[in-house]
Amino acid sequence: MSPTHQELPQPVIAVVGPTGSGKSDLGVNLALALNGEVINADALQFYRGMDIGTAKITVDERRDVPHHLLDIMDVTQEASVADFQDQCRAAIADIHSRGKRAILVGGSGLYVRAALDVLEFPGTDPELRKRLEEESQRRGLAPLRARLEEVDPISAARLGDARRVIRALEVHGLTGRPFSSFMPQRQYFQPAVQIGLEVDREELRQRLALRVHRMVEEGLEEEVERLDALGLRSGKTASRALGYVQFLKVLDGEMTVEAAAEDTIVATRQFARRQLTWFRADPRITWLDWQDPELLVKAVDAVLTAPG
Known part of the structure; x- marks a missing residue:
C-alpha cells in the first residue's frame, strides 16, 4: 500500500530552471547534503546514448548519488508524460520508503508538473483520432x-492548430468531459518544495554558446551518427532534440558543422527563454541566484523550512 500524504517523511524536492543553469550539480549537492537520491525530469535524458547533446550528467559527476530515470529508453521510443508520471511517482515512493529524500532535477516543465501536481492524463482512442483527422483533411478545420x-x-x-483541436475533440469523445477540465491546477500531489535557479540572462547566453561548441568538440556529430544507425530518425521525441536535428542535417550534407552549431545555439537560447517563462509563471518556486557562493546552504534551508 502506498504511503498517505501524512506518512511521507519529507517533501519532494525539485530543482528547476533553464538549460545550462547548473541544475544537475545542485541536485547532486543537495542529495549529498540531505541523504537524497536524484530523479531525472529532463525528457531527452531518458534516452540511452543521447549523452553529449543533452549535457547528461556523467557517472563521475554523479559522485555515487543514485540517479533514477536516466537511460531508460531507446531513441526509437516516444516519451510520454503520463508514463513518466507513473514512473516518477513510483521512484519517489521507493526513495521515501527507504527514508531518503527524492530530488527531482530537470527543465522539462510539463514533466515536472506531472510529477509534482494533481494532473490527470486522459487516454487515447486511435480509431476516434483517425476519424477526426480524416474529417479534418476532407472538410477542413472549421467544422471541427x-x-x-x-x-x-x-x-x-486556446487551441489553434489542427493537432490540438483534434486532441481536444478526441478527449471529449472518449471521456465526455471537456479537454479544458484536465488542465492542471497549481496543487501539489504531495508535499513539495521547488527551487529555481535565477540566472543572468546575458551570461547564460554566452554559457550556452560555449556549451554547444564544447559538445561539438566532444563528438556530437559522431554521437548523432551512432544514434542514426540505431533508428534516431524514426523516434518522434528523440529526433526532434536540439542539436540532433541540426547534426542529422550535417550527416545528410545539408549543413556544415559550423552552421549546425550556430543553429543549435540559437535554438537552445530560445528554448531557455521558454523555460524561464514557464517556470516564472509558478509562484510556488523559491528562486536562488545560480552563482551565489551560499547557493547550497540557501537551498538546504529552503527545503528544511518548507511547510510539510
Whole structure:
C-alpha cells in the first residue's frame, strides 16, 4: 500500500530552471547534503546514448548519488508524460520508503508538473483520432473547431492548430468531459518544495554558446551518427532534440558543422527563454541566484523550512 500524504517523511524536492543553469550539480549537492537520491525530469535524458547533446550528467559527476530515470529508453521510443508520471511517482515512493529524500532535477516543465501536481492524463482512442483527422483533411478545420466551441469553448479559444483541436475533440469523445477540465491546477500531489535557479540572462547566453561548441568538440556529430544507425530518425521525441536535428542535417550534407552549431545555439537560447517563462509563471518556486557562493546552504534551508 502506498504511503498517505501524512506518512511521507519529507517533501519532494525539485530543482528547476533553464538549460545550462547548473541544475544537475545542485541536485547532486543537495542529495549529498540531505541523504537524497536524484530523479531525472529532463525528457531527452531518458534516452540511452543521447549523452553529449543533452549535457547528461556523467557517472563521475554523479559522485555515487543514485540517479533514477536516466537511460531508460531507446531513441526509437516516444516519451510520454503520463508514463513518466507513473514512473516518477513510483521512484519517489521507493526513495521515501527507504527514508531518503527524492530530488527531482530537470527543465522539462510539463514533466515536472506531472510529477509534482494533481494532473490527470486522459487516454487515447486511435480509431476516434483517425476519424477526426480524416474529417479534418476532407472538410477542413472549421467544422471541427465549431464542434469544439459547442462542447468546450475554453479549449476552442486556446487551441489553434489542427493537432490540438483534434486532441481536444478526441478527449471529449472518449471521456465526455471537456479537454479544458484536465488542465492542471497549481496543487501539489504531495508535499513539495521547488527551487529555481535565477540566472543572468546575458551570461547564460554566452554559457550556452560555449556549451554547444564544447559538445561539438566532444563528438556530437559522431554521437548523432551512432544514434542514426540505431533508428534516431524514426523516434518522434528523440529526433526532434536540439542539436540532433541540426547534426542529422550535417550527416545528410545539408549543413556544415559550423552552421549546425550556430543553429543549435540559437535554438537552445530560445528554448531557455521558454523555460524561464514557464517556470516564472509558478509562484510556488523559491528562486536562488545560480552563482551565489551560499547557493547550497540557501537551498538546504529552503527545503528544511518548507511547510510539510
